[in-house]
Amino acid sequence: MKTKKLILCLIIGLLLNIVWNSESYAAIKNVVNSSGQPSCEAADVQTAINIASDGDTVFIPAGSCTWDTQVTVPNTKGIILMGAGVSKTTIIHGTGSTASLKITGAEGKPFVVTGFTYDANYTAPSTGIFNVVGDCKNFRIHHMTMKNNTGGGRFLHISGYTYGVIDHVTFDNDYMGIGVYSGDATGADAAWERPLTLGTANAVYIEDCTFTQTGATGYFSNDGYHGARVVFRYNTVINEGLSFHGYDTGARSIHSWEIYNNTFTVTSGLSRGRAINIRGGTGVIFNNTITGNYTNAIIFDYYRSCTNPDHVDCGGSTTWGQCQTLGKGRCDGTNPADGNQDSTGYPCKDQHGRTTDADLNGIQDSSPVYEWNNTINGADADISINTWNGCANPAASDHLQSGRDYNNDTEHPTYTSYTYPHPLTKTPSKPESPR
Numbered sequence: 001m002k003t004k005k006l007i008l009c010l011i012i013g014l015l016l017n018i019v020w021n022s023e024s025y026a027a028i029k030n031v032v033n034s035s036g037q038p039s040c041e042a043a044d045v046q047t048a049i050n051i052a053s054d055g056d057t058v059f060i061p062a063g064s065c066t067w068d069t070q071v072t073v074p075n076t077k078g079i080i081l082m083g084a085g086v087s088k089t090t091i092i093h094g095t096g097s098t099a100s101l102k103i104t105g106a107e108g109k110p111f112v113v114t115g116f117t118y119d120a121n122y123t124a125p126s127t128g129i130f131n132v133v134g135d136c137k138n139f140r141i142h143h144m145t146m147k148n149n150t151g152g153g154r155f156l157h158i159s160g161y162t163y164g165v166i167d168h169v170t171f172d173n174d175y176m177g178i179g180v181y182s183g184d185a186t187g188a189d190a191a192w193e194r195p196l197t198l199g200t201a202n203a204v205y206i207e208d209c210t211f212t213q214t215g216a217t218g219y220f221s222n223d224g225y226h227g228a229r230v231v232f233r234y235n236t237v238i239n240e241g242l243s244f245h246g247y248d249t250g251a252r253s254i255h256s257w258e259i260y261n262n263t264f265t266v267t268s269g270l271s272r273g274r275a276i277n278i279r280g281g282t283g284v285i286f287n288n289t290i291t292g293n294y295t296n297a298i299i300f301d302y303y304r305s306c307t308n309p310d311h312v313d314c315g316g317s318t319t320w321g322q323c324q325t326l327g328k329g330r331c332d333g334t335n336p337a338d339g340n341q342d343s344t345g346y347p348c349k350d351q352h353g354r355t356t357d358a359d360l361n362g363i364q365d366s367s368p369v370y371e372w373n374n375t376i377n378g379a380d381a382d383i384s385i386n387t388w389n390g391c392a393n394p395a396a397s398d399h400l401q402s403g404r405d406y407n408n409d410t411e412h413p414t415y416t417s418y419t420y421p422h423p424l425t426k427t428p429s430k431p432e433s434p435r
């Protein structure tokens with residue numbers, strides 16, 4: 001009995017200590033100017049960040065400010081950067097081709113960004129108006145609006161060995177909502193050496209977000225490469241498609257992806273290309289509802305099946321991507337980059353249905369893709385392979401085969417999806433009454 005009471009006292013003491021600690025140390029740093037007045041200006045936000053400690057909230061009050069110098073959060077602190085709400089605090093990107101907000105994350109230092117509208121001002125850079133780097137494993141970016149990115153760049157660019165969740169963000173007038181480049185160019189090989197972890201927290205989760213583009217031309221809700229792991233679920237995509245890079249234009253392909261319970265819609269009077277377009281890696285695609293005038297529901301491309309400037313698709317000239325060797329050469333049985341288990345070069349490096357070489361025999365291991373319960377305009381939607389017109393010996397159909405590399409209308413035999421909503425969305429990040 002005595003021991004039990006002692007343990008109980010210790011537990012209560014520990015709990016009180018946690019409460020006391022969080023109350024004592026998690027402070028709110030209101031952003032003010034040199035006169036002490038509420039401010040959303042970049043220099044004042046930076047000053048508040050500089051004096052904040054782990055767990056503190058830097059509160060950006062209502063107002064509209066153009067950030068023409070970059071605001072940075074260093075990897076020495078994990079903070080909450082919070083606006084007064086999307087209808088109240090507006091930050092306008094004003095640093096041209098450089099991100100106006102850059103967070104360098106760190107392992108063990110979770111960070112949160114929430115509660116403001118971020119206006120790209122039609123100049124979104126390729127590395128995002130908002131750039132996340134470093135190796136934080138539990139960030140959250142939520143309840144924001146990002147708008148007016150029509151400049152060809154990204155709203156949000158995430159690179160490094162980093163995982164977390166982006167939820168309830170509205171991407172409006174979107175060119176490219178989110179680019180995930182986990183591993184980044186220099187860490188892409190290391191990212192591909194880590195084992196496949198479908199159904200776990202080891203990914204960048206994008207959930208309950210809305211991506212909308214109302215222009216005449218199609219754009220992409222998001223992208224991934226350099227060994228990225230992306231889970232894209234419960235999102236609403238309007239007049240856009242999802243596209244992941246392979247072992248072609250990037251250092252390495254995206255590593256893995258889980259795409260489920262999303263809606264992809266083309267509104268009346270518009271047309272778009274592919275709803276889901278993937279160029280490498282493995283994963284699952286299920287329960288997606290595709291509606292409207294998309295040319296294709298789900299397409300797999302593997303560029304190196306046919307990187308030949310002379311083939312018919314290219315019209316005898318090298319055009320972007322699909323007709324360039326990009327320094328990687330074709331997968332044709334002679335390229336040491338590939339598995340070369342048959343005369344076509346199969347399995348090609350980072351191709352669909354292949355993953356980390358966990359058994360270290362020098363050949364990327366088989367992990368077929370599974371597709372089930374996807375529809376386009378009410379009918380069954382399947383993965384189809386882009387077989388470049390006129391390309392043979394080898395053809396894409398030699399490298400990507402149904403029943404071997406991918407399976408349509410077949411539930412994955414062992415996969416279980418990760419908890420929804422993502423547990424990080426339960427983390428409180430709203431002080432009771434910020435002032």
Ligand SMILES: [Ca+2]
Binds near residue numbers: 356357358364365
């Ligand atoms: Ca192997």
Ligand SMILES: [Ca+2]
Binds near residue numbers: 380381382408409
């Ligand atoms: Ca089918």
Ligand SMILES: [Ca+2]
Binds near residue numbers: 373383
């Ligand atoms: Ca199907």
